Amino acid sequence: MRLTDKTMLSQEALKLIDREVAKYPVDQKQSAVMAALAIAQDEKGWLARETIEYVANYLEMPPIAAYEVASFYNMYDLDPVGKYKITVCTNLPCALSGGVHAADYVKEKLGIDFNETTADGKFTLKEGECMGACGDAPVMLVNNKRMCSFMTPAQIDKLLAECK
Amino acid sequence: MALIATKNPLLTVGWEKGDAGWGIKEYEARGGYQALRKILAEKTPPENIIAELKASVLRGRGGAGFPTGLKWSFMPKVINGDRYVVCNSDEGEPGTFKDRDLLRFDPHSVIEGMAIAAYVMSANRGYNYIHGEVFEIYQRFEEALDEARAAGLIGQNILGSGFSFELFAHHGYGAYICGEETGLLESIEGKKGQPRFKPPFPATFGLYGKPTTINNTETFAAVPYILKMGGEQYLNLGKPNNGGTKLFSISGHVNKPGNYEIPMGMPFAELLEMAGGMRGGRKLKAVIPGGSSAPVLPADIMMQCTMDYDSIAKAGSMLGSGAIIVMDETVCMVKALERLSYFYFEESCGQCTPCREGTGWLYRVVHRIENGQGRQEDLDLLMSVTDNIMGRTICALGDAASLPVRSFVQHFKSEFEHHIQNCTCLVPHDVQRAGSSFYM
Numbered sequence: 001m002r003l004t005d006k007t008m009l010s011q012e013a014l015k016l017i018d019r020e021v022a023k024y025p026v027d028q029k030q031s032a033v034m035a036a037l038a039i040a041q042d043e044k045g046w047l048a049r050e051t052i053e054y055v056a057n058y059l060e061m062p063p064i065a066a067y068e069v070a071s072f073y074n075m076y077d078l079d080p081v082g083k084y085k086i087t088v089c090t091n092l093p094c095a096l097s098g099g100v101h102a103a104d105y106v107k108e109k110l111g112i113d114f115n116e117t118t119a120d121g122k123f124t125l126k127e128g129e130c131m132g133a134c135g136d137a138p139v140m141l142v143n144n145k146r147m148c149s150f151m152t153p154a155q156i157d158k159l160l161a162e163c164k
Numbered sequence: 165m166a167l168i169a170t171k172n173p174l175l176t177v178g179w180e181k182g183d184a185g186w187g188i189k190e191y192e193a194r195g196g197y198q199a200l201r202k203i204l205a206e207k208t209p210p211e212n213i214i215a216e217l218k219a220s221v222l223r224g225r226g227g228a229g230f231p232t233g234l235k236w237s238f239m240p241k242v243i244n245g246d247r248y249v250v251c252n253s254d255e256g257e258p259g260t261f262k263d264r265d266l267l268r269f270d271p272h273s274v275i276e277g278m279a280i281a282a283y284v285m286s287a288n289r290g291y292n293y294i295h296g297e298v299f300e301i302y303q304r305f306e307e308a309l310d311e312a313r314a315a316g317l318i319g320q321n322i323l324g325s326g327f328s329f330e331l332f333a334h335h336g337y338g339a340y341i342c343g344e345e346t347g348l349l350e351s352i353e354g355k356k357g358q359p360r361f362k363p364p365f366p367a368t369f370g371l372y373g374k375p376t377t378i379n380n381t382e383t384f385a386a387v388p389y390i391l392k393m394g395g396e397q398y399l400n401l402g403k404p405n406n407g408g409t410k411l412f413s414i415s416g417h418v419n420k421p422g423n424y425e426i427p428m429g430m431p432f433a434e435l436l437e438m439a440g441g442m443r444g445g446r447k448l449k450a451v452i453p454g455g456s457s458a459p460v461l462p463a464d465i466m467m468q469c470t471m472d473y474d475s476i477a478k479a480g481s482m483l484g485s486g487a488i489i490v491m492d493e494t495v496c497m498v499k500a501l502e503r504l505s506y507f508y509f510e511e512s513c514g515q516c517t518p519c520r521e522g523t524g525w526l527y528r529v530v531h532r533i534e535n536g537q538g539r540q541e542d543l544d545l546l547m548s549v550t551d552n553i554m555g556r557t558i559c560a561l562g563d564a565a566s567l568p569v570r571s572f573v574q575h576f577k578s579e580f581e582h583h584i585q586n587c588t589c590l591v592p593h594d595v596q597r598a599g600s601s602f603y604m
Contacts, residue, residue: 030354074338098602131297
């Protein structure tokens, strides 16, 4: 096992990963890779190749297998993102209630398109697929964690102002 | 919070208090965990429980509508070795948002349903796979699990019965394909969520290669209620072959989008009324009655349907997960299809060539029609691409991408032709813009 950089992830992060590992049978540590990558991303802001490799080594799995997971699921960021990543659902049910227009509004406010980051490094905008919250459209997800519902122009202004 | 209206509330009784009613105390106060306690105390023979579920005609609430009692009876009877019960809460089918509210307002009903399933099928470990984008719901379920563990309702030797069942939550991270049951199992194993060939089915070769039963969140949640009221009584809430009540997620152009629990077989017109009718009093144009993968139905056909598996199937669509996407006259059907086609293109896992390449073809052709670059032969081309996808892939995503294309073109052909001939939309852009209500 190669754990080259002892300082790659904090003790708190490793503890969280251990808690995930404990959910699965002892010989199935790889099952925790999705959670471990998410925890690593929370701490690092995004998943650099060496972070993915570290997680793989920690879980005693081939780095390529961890990389496959990181590149398959949409919510992992393999490139640096802004402090606040805002994902707007523009899928059809949301679009019927303003999802696309809400995204347009954010684009105009921030002066960026999808998959771009503001010059000050504060915001990244992403186009999302169904978040399972179509009844609350327009919906936005902040940093993969906080779901914001019924986003009118006023609500969007408020959200952006809250992001310091 | 999504609005709720019910007729004969069963699954949604606990939702009335909003975020104050989800805890174990509240759940037990409304009769929660009684079904599990009774089964464990009386050591009810598993076949009796399966018989009750068969009598209830509970059909899988995730989309396929497969009878739950029958599914549970497929698990091999041999006792030794690991076996698993898995809950599919990877709710990512556009239009569907019922499991999110179920886990938010009544997570213990899912835990109880899963524990009963585990007892019936002698499983001692289970996972609930929760959609990536609903982190707050994942946290809530983790809290509910802690409560259930502390109360001795899951874990080792539950209530001194000798039966043990460990249950955990697994958080997805953004992949629609993981809603497919074998893709979901791959994902729990820490891999890309690429579906497996079937057979073997999960009942014989499931999680980690062990016998596994996977059900939707709402299916598990219904189990304790069925066992308490009796299978036959549950069936009678709905209509023959379509037992019980069901949650319907209504999105799009209605005044009150949200979740509605209604008895199976209620006329669609009545449900539309419950949802506050059409937004702005506009005219209904089309409805997708079972999530984005279900064929679209024009207003006149939809208004004749009742909300149950059989009626919607007879009309040429699917009840699916009960996600009703309502579209009014401000919608350009080409644009609507373009967005759905992009979704399937984006979410195809890439494993099977017909789907990986075909979904790209579908999206690009619909995209060019929408953008004034359609060709005369494009509608035939779309049909030909769907012919080459459908039935030629490991899982149903390819079919799910094809059915909207076929049905949109079938029912709204004149709009597609107008786009191709005139390089513009039949529905004026300012009308479309007004439809979303964002700029109100």
